[in-house]
Amino acid sequence: MTLSIWRYAHLALAIMSSLFLLILSVTGVILAIDAVNEKVPAYRVKNFESLNVAQSVSALRKVYPEIIEVSVDHNQFVSVDALDEEGNTVKAYIDPLSGQILGSFKTKSQFIQWVTALHRSLFLKETGRIIVGVVSFLLLLITFTGTILILKRQQGIRHFFAKIQKDFFSQYFHVISGRLLLIPVFIISLTGTYLFLVNVNLLGKEGRQTVSKNKYNDKSGQKVEDFEIFKQTKLSKVEKIEFPFDSEDPEEVYVLKLRDRMLSVNQTDGSIQEETKYPSTVILEKLSLDLHTGRTNVLWAIILGIASLNIVFFMYTGFVITFKRSRTRVKNKYKADEAEIVILFGSENGSTLFFANQIHKQLLADGKTSFLAEMNQYQRYSKARHILVFASTYGLGDAPSNAGNFERLIEKYPQDHTVRFSVIGFGSTSYPDFCSYAVYTDQLLDKQSWASRFLPLHTVNDKSLEEFVSWVHHWSEKSLMALATAPAVYSFKAEGLRQLQVVERTQLSGDNTTFKILLKPSSKIKFKSGDLLAIYPANNNRERFYSIGESNGLIQLVVKLYPNGFGSGFLYQLEKGQCIQARVMFNPHFHFPEKAPAIAMIANGTGIAPFLGMILSNSRKKPVHLYAGFRYDNELTQDYRRFAEKSISQQQLKSFKLAFSREEQRQYVMDLIQQDAGFFLDLLRKEGVIMICGSLNMQKDVERVLEQLSLEQNDRPLSYYKDRNQILTDCY
Ligand SMILES: Cc1cc2nc3c(=O)[nH]c(=O)nc-3n(C[C@H](O)[C@H](O)[C@H](O)COP(=O)(O)O)c2cc1C
8 A cells, every 4th residue: 555545544543533532641641640659558568479378368367357358459459358356347458468457448539530430431421432442443543554654664674663864853753752652552552442342242241151160179177278279379369359258157168269260169178169260351351451551560550651641742743744744735827738837846744845836836926837746747748848846755765655656657748849857856864865866856857858957956955945045046047037045935934924014105207117115013023134025915825025125124125016016016005004914034145244345236126125225234334336227217216326325425335336228328237347347356356245136137147247257357257256155146
């Protein structure tokens, strides 16, 4: 059976029994503590194991003139029901050799009685007992399916106890404690089921009873201490000894109740008159009760308590695992044969799907036709230009369960046109076969005649956001499709929603289609220029990102209004005083580089937003040079000029250069860079930083110019400076 069937069976059983299981395990913990507590008074005598019935009976007979019965309970405490010399009734725990009273009987507290009833029948009498029985049986099945899941995970019985890598806490704990407490939980559920079957008479207590009768022997007048059967029987094997009512009447007998049988012993000669063997169901019932309650052994009671407590944690961690696995729902806006970008994921526990979905959602938001599916759903994609494969690795470098058929499908459905492919592997270096399924998939695609490599295989260790974002950067820059590169966008723990109030929003005018909006957080939030703001225009999970410029503790966005723009339209209709819900996404890669000796900022369009904030907060007066490109010289750019003049006078900005692409003297930021080539080369040589924010096309052109200059005059490719974090980009 495939992994997923076992997994679904395990989950379905857990869901069905969860509420009752919770009650049973919590009450089970309490009863286990009670079982340990019970043994605390310690009425068990030291040499108990070596005592036999003959020793005890003869001794007690000397102390108590009349004995009704002597009992040995599951704690191995001996008690007597007798009359003493003065004719007083004695019902107490005693020393079986001296008859000395050790303690009086204690009845269970009201609370324990209440817990016991809840544990046995949920206060629902017969119905409750049936529910408890069924839940015990379900727990048995859960233990079984869980064992199979561990076996599959560990690749067979040989590695059953091999090291478990920590993926995330709940999963680690679930597997580790599952493996450790497998046997106690199995015993709890098996014995619970058995007791239920006996209880509802499904097994029948009567069974077979072998009865044998002996005649009197010829040793009448023997003393009790010489009775062979009494000498042979250890007190520890006894449950009860009923004494003859009349010591003179030879017809009256001792009744010796042992765990597995009952003997009638002649009181004059010690012969066995009758032996009744209990049916195996009764013996098994007692054994089940001992094992289920831990009443006979403190250590076992403690183990049972831990196992019961663990069932509660099992339930919690199991549901966390399930939640994680299913938290991302695949939603497609386009059909497989309409999509230009096809994202395939191979994910077992959902994190790879989460990453894939974050990319999918952004592409859709950007108007791209993206399609997201499991690797096992691979088919022909008639319009695909890009296939992105997000593949995790499991087992010994194997495919996750929803990618097992990928290889077969690839052979079966060759694409009929060239499609560019990129593979991102998710794995962990703590496994010997790091990302090997992704490596395999990458090679598999590389072999296909229709597939053309777009990027080299990229691997991500332990879901590292840094490593993933690095791939996002590369793919976005090369494909010119905008994707957010703030790690927070791909974090599993979403930042909390914050309320922001509109403080100011500028108007559009003439050929200026860009507006500024200032937002005030209603509670204290930490943010810096370069972070992102995620807004939710439709109050659902469709989000839009904007670069933040910090302006005196306020969030300043510079937004271009698009016709029917989902995000920009929403922001433009906001009035002063209105409030919105948004999330601040930390983007440490694009913060002001405090340690750099000098900084050049290159922007086009709305990409200027974070730079305005960074300049405003340049209190240490670092030399900052701003280069910005716009289409027209209009009211907005006049505003930027005024801002720059003020900043230059306050030494927060060193220089400001503008290029206009639709004015008389057509210029782009690249031209400004060419003009100041010497400055840029010197900046790079002296460990200065170049920050680029704006369109991906502009970034590509700027990098091309810088690459050429650097190769010619600094003898180094631009990647040399990129690797040293001297080129920081945030483009869309
Ligand atoms: C049982 C198990 C086996 C794994 N085996 C490997 C492996 O062989 N190689 C590897 O690189 N990662 C291995 N991993 C790590 C996962 O591939 C990695 O955590 C991945 O990010 C999980 O993605 P998912 O949440 O989408 O399933 C294993 C993880 C688990 C839980």
